[in-house]
Amino acid sequence: MAGGFNLVNTLLFPAPEASYDLHTFPEEELIWLPRSLDPEDPNVEANVPCLFLTSNSARFVMLYMHSNAEDLGRCYNFCNMLRMQFQVNVLAVEYPGYGICPGGQADEMSVIENAKLAFRFITEVLRFSSEDIIVLGRSVGSGPALHIAAEAKTYGVILICPFLSVREVVRCHLGRVADLIEERFPNKEKVKDISGFLLIVHGKKDTVVPWTHGQELFETCTRRKRLVTPEDMTHNASLLTDPGVFIMPVLQFFGLPDYSFEPLRIPSWVFDATLTPTALRTERKAVAPKRQGAACNGHRPAPMAPSRVIAGESAWSCSISPAVTACTSRIKACLLRGSPLKDLLGNSRLPYNVDCHFDCLYILGGPGKLPEDQSTTGTRLLMLQSRCQHLGDFVHPLRALGKRGEAQ
Numbered sequence: 375m376a377g378g379f380n381l382v383n384t385l386l387f388p389a390p391e392a393s394y395d396l397h398t399f400p401e402e403e404l405i406w407l408p409r410s411l412d413p414e415d416p417n418v419e420a421n422v423p424c425l426f427l428t429s430n431s432a433r434f435v436m437l438y439m440h441s442n443a444e445d446l447g448r449c450y451n452f453c454n455m456l457r458m459q460f461q462v463n464v465l466a467v468e469y470p471g472y473g474i475c476p477g478g479q480a481d482e483m484s485v486i487e488n489a490k491l492a493f494r495f496i497t498e499v500l501r502f503s504s505e506d507i508i509v510l511g512r513s514v515g516s517g518p519a520l521h522i523a524a525e526a527k528t529y530g531v532i533l534i535c536p537f538l539s540v541r542e543v544v545r546c547h548l549g550r551v552a553d554l555i556e557e558r559f560p561n562k563e564k565v566k567d568i569s570g571f572l573l574i575v576h577g578k579k580d581t582v583v584p585w586t587h588g589q590e591l592f593e594t595c596t597r598r599k600r601l602v603t604p605e606d607m608t609h610n611a612s613l614l615t616d617p618g619v620f621i622m623p624v625l626q627f628f629g630l631p632d633y634s635f636e637p638l639r640i641p642s643w644v645f646d647a648t649l650t651p652t653a654l655r656t657e658r659k660a661v662a663p664k665r666q667g668a669a670c671n672g673h674r675p676a677p678m679a680p681s682r683v684i685a686g687e688s689a690w691s692c693s694i695s696p697a698v699t700a701c702t703s704r705i706k707a708c709l710l711r712g713s714p715l716k717d718l719l720g721n722s723r724l725p726y727n728v729d730c731h732f733d734c735l736y737i738l739g740g741p742g743k744l745p746e747d748q749s750t751t752g753t754r755l756l757m758l759q760s761r762c763q764h765l766g767d768f769v770h771p772l773r774a775l776g777k778r779g780e781a782q
Contacts (some may be wrong), residue, residue, distance in 0.1 A: 517559030577607020
């Protein structure tokens with residue numbers, strides 16, 4: 375049973391050789407989403423790499439789940455086309471074991487978890503409404519795409535060469551052998567639960583997943599829908615050669631482009647692949663989106679809100695001491711423990727102000743409140759008065775920020 379399980383996963387997710395590394399993409403297009411900030415989590419270092427391509431004043435985010443034969447490097451040009459043609463923000467999710475994503479052999483649940491993490495980032499950190507998200511899945515990516523769309527009220531779903539289920543794909547090629555494998559990605563059941571628009575593009579010359587799978591999914595869906603079945607399109611055919619195959623149907627069916635003039639705030643911690651509560655450190659170089667500003671003691675348009683943890687070592691990631699009145703570098707993160715704040719530094723009186731820039735402020739402690747000017751331009755902490763606010767139980771860092779466009 376276990377051997378068969380692993381064999382199916384290997385066939386379903388045959389990760390190609392990585393086509394990219396940390397320095398392949400333009401600055402600030404490769405981001406990292408932490409799975410957890412719990413230091414007891416054995417996978418705390420296993421952050422998920424994603425491509426995030428932004429488009430000025432775009433209303434929508436297109437969440438892309440790629441096929442099993444590509445990674446973020448191989449789908450970069452396609453994602454960039456999505457951004458340019460449709461004027462949308464594009465977030466492409468990497469699968470475990472693909473590219474530089476840790477996690478070992480990918481399987482149904484691990485791929486879905488990565489997709490759900492990316493969806494949470496869009497809704498909880500970037501503060502997009504789920505109704506401003508279009509989920510796009512190609513081939514095996516149709517599985518996690520439909521899973522997300524069935525759970526959330528997304529604006530729409532685009533499926534390219536989708537399948538009814540993994541078992542039904544096997545049945546097309548191996549007949550009754552399909553009855554021996556465990557079901558994965560039951561797309562026919564999931565498509566019944568979506569609430570947004572559905573666009574399916576499936577070529578009639580697809581020899582991997584018969585186009586009738588796309589047709590049956592289309593017939594099963596009860597929402598507004600459209601089916602495009604190009605006569606000469608194969609499973610891995612380019613979607614850019616003929617505008618009538620993909621580009622025009624998407625533009626027309628979803629009414630793209632559309633705009634929003636709320637500023638897009640991207641937290642700088644997404645550019646750090648190793649940020650965890652047990653690895654807090656000071657970084658001399660600022661690594662953050664240019665739109666956010668980079669000065670440690672200067673002004674900054676959108677300060678980050680507090681996040682919270684329930685475990686971890688007491689630490690202060692800045693080089694502050696009683697002899698220093700301001701940090702000299704940008705703070706990637708700071709874990710505060712105890713109340714009042716002066717206890718953290720081991721001093722009963724600290725008669726000076728400290729000007730710092732926190733990307734993330736993790737708080738654990740007793741009653742009190744953060745100083746009001748924590749939420750103004752820059753970050754100014756009055757050490758005599760500042761206290762840590764007890765924020766309750768553990769909350770994932772993706773819940774750290776407030777509404778999109780608002781400083782907390």
